[in-house]
Amino acid sequence: MFNRNNQTTDTMANPEPLVKSNGNSKNVLHKDVKIKGTLEFDQEFELDGFIDGEVKSKSGLIIGKNATIKGLVQTQSVTLFGKVYGDIIVEDKCILKASSVLEGDVTSARISIEEGANFCGKSTVRTANNSSKPAASQNAGKGNKDE
Numbered sequence: 691m692f693n694r695n696n697q698t699t700d701t702m703a704n705p706e707p708l709v710k711s712n713g714n715s716k717n718v719l720h721k722d723v724k725i726k727g728t729l730e731f732d733q734e735f736e737l738d739g740f741i742d743g744e745v746k747s748k749s750g751l752i753i754g755k756n757a758t759i760k761g762l763v764q765t766q767s768v769t770l771f772g773k774v775y776g777d778i779i780v781e782d783k784c785i786l787k788a789s790s791v792l793e794g795d796v797t798s799a800r801i802s803i804e805e806g807a808n809f810c811g812k813s814t815v816r817t818a819n820n821s822s823k824p825a826a827s828q829n830a831g832k833g834n835k836d837e
Contacts, residue, residue: 757773771790795813
């Protein structure tokens with residue numbers, strides 16, 4: 691490149707990023723992308739493609755309607771619109787939307803399952819003291835004391 695004095699300048703020495711990140715960026719994997727192996731990320735991630743392997747992060751994951759994961763999902767939180775064939779382990783909340791299919795177990799602090807979601811597995815809800823209990827048995831034996 692040339693400047694006003696017809697001298698060359700090296701723009702590749704300090705290239706400017708096309709998009710400047712504010713640190714709150716979201717990663718996106720579109721429906722035409724297929725990955726075999728382990729996917730790890732640091733920022734929130736939106737997946738609409740196919741993964742045959744593990745997904746690991748300390749951040750949130752949105753699994754879109756076109757997405758399929760065959761393997762373990764281990765993240766901070768998950769919102770599932772698509773399909774997962776494997777277990778989901780999250781630190782916070784797992785949300786199964788009406789369009790979702792999950793064939794595997796869920797371990798989380800909180801779980802939300804919308805009407806229409808297809809869930810074949812067991813759910814385990816972690817309590818405040820980090821012990822895990824199956825969600826269906828959490829209220830077992832907590833009936834009226836007068837009974």
